Amino acid sequence: MKQILTLMLFFISNLFFSQELDSIEVDTLIVEDFVALPKKNSIGRQLVVDGKQIVNNIAHSYLSPLSWEKKNWVDLGGVALGTVIFYSVDHDTSKFFRERRDKVPNVIQKFGDYFGGPQNNYGITSAIYLTGLFTKNDKIRDTGVLMISSATTAGLLQTFSKTLVGRARPGTEKGKFYFKPFSGDADYRSFPSGHTVLVATTMFSLAKQFSNPWVKAGIYTVGIITPLSRVWDGAHFFSDVFLSAAISYFVVEGTYKYMHRKKDKAPGKIAWKLNMSPNMIGLNGVF
Numbered sequence: 001m002k003q004i005l006t007l008m009l010f011f012i013s014n015l016f017f018s019q020e021l022d023s024i025e026v027d028t029l030i031v032e033d034f035v036a037l038p039k040k041n042s043i044g045r046q047l048v049v050d051g052k053q054i055v056n057n058i059a060h061s062y063l064s065p066l067s068w069e070k071k072n073w074v075d076l077g078g079v080a081l082g083t084v085i086f087y088s089v090d091h092d093t094s095k096f097f098r099e100r101r102d103k104v105p106n107v108i109q110k111f112g113d114y115f116g117g118p119q120n121n122y123g124i125t126s127a128i129y130l131t132g133l134f135t136k137n138d139k140i141r142d143t144g145v146l147m148i149s150s151a152t153t154a155g156l157l158q159t160f161s162k163t164l165v166g167r168a169r170p171g172t173e174k175g176k177f178y179f180k181p182f183s184g185d186a187d188y189r190s191f192p193s194g195h196t197v198l199v200a201t202t203m204f205s206l207a208k209q210f211s212n213p214w215v216k217a218g219i220y221t222v223g224i225i226t227p228l229s230r231v232w233d234g235a236h237f238f239s240d241v242f243l244s245a246a247i248s249y250f251v252v253e254g255t256y257k258y259m260h261r262k263k264d265k266a267p268g269k270i271a272w273k274l275n276m277s278p279n280m281i282g283l284n285g286v287f
Helices: 002-022 043-067 070-088 090-099 106-116 118-135 138-165 194-207 213-223 225-232 238-259
Strands: 025-030 271-277 280-286
Touching: 043 118, 043 138, 043 238, 070 090, 070 238, 090 225, 090 238, 106 118, 106 194, 106 225, 118 138, 118 194, 138 194, 138 238, 194 213, 194 225, 194 238, 213 225, 225 238
Parallel strands: none
Antiparallel strands: 025 271, 271 280
């Protein structure tokens, strides 16, 4: 009886131990290096590494026009053309949205303004980053880094631009052609929209993490509330929010590609994955 019990205990313990070890994988090893993956950084060290990454991301975004290709200049031309088209109908679109403001549910109005506020938006993106940092979840942490980098890059650009341009807000009733550069007055800081930049960079960054089109659509639906709220509140013209969204999209795209440039497997190399279990060690090569 004791022998049977011992055999059963050995079988059960081996079963559970085997199941645990089956899930242990030493991820991608490059055949040219063939070194084990480094241990994860401490929280303090990772904070420093991410801080440097954010600075590098911002610098890369501002310097990237120096190496733009034809496609990039075509994209810039498309954004400029779209802005001009929406500018030409700014009076009509502003009137249309402002006349329908009272029909928008109060909760949506408040959400649009709240979500785009700098202190609130940076609070959300910082919370996402810190969640990834303290739980050591690389995907969430990288998403936070992408959000903070993109929001800062596009945010500084729009802050300088709206001061330089000095466009009057729709609420001043001075019309779409009135400009007062470097006035320092908030009434002349309409072009482009800061609230839209912050929300758009956040939602574009978040959408990058999902492949499901329905999830992406849900994220974009929530994200569009703030830009529209700025139009129906008379804080911005439609061309203001269009340009802000376009800037945000290309900043997020460029920053995302820059952050992931080293994570792509180099062509022509073999990526190796090591699998271990109590009675087997396997090495799989992926071409």
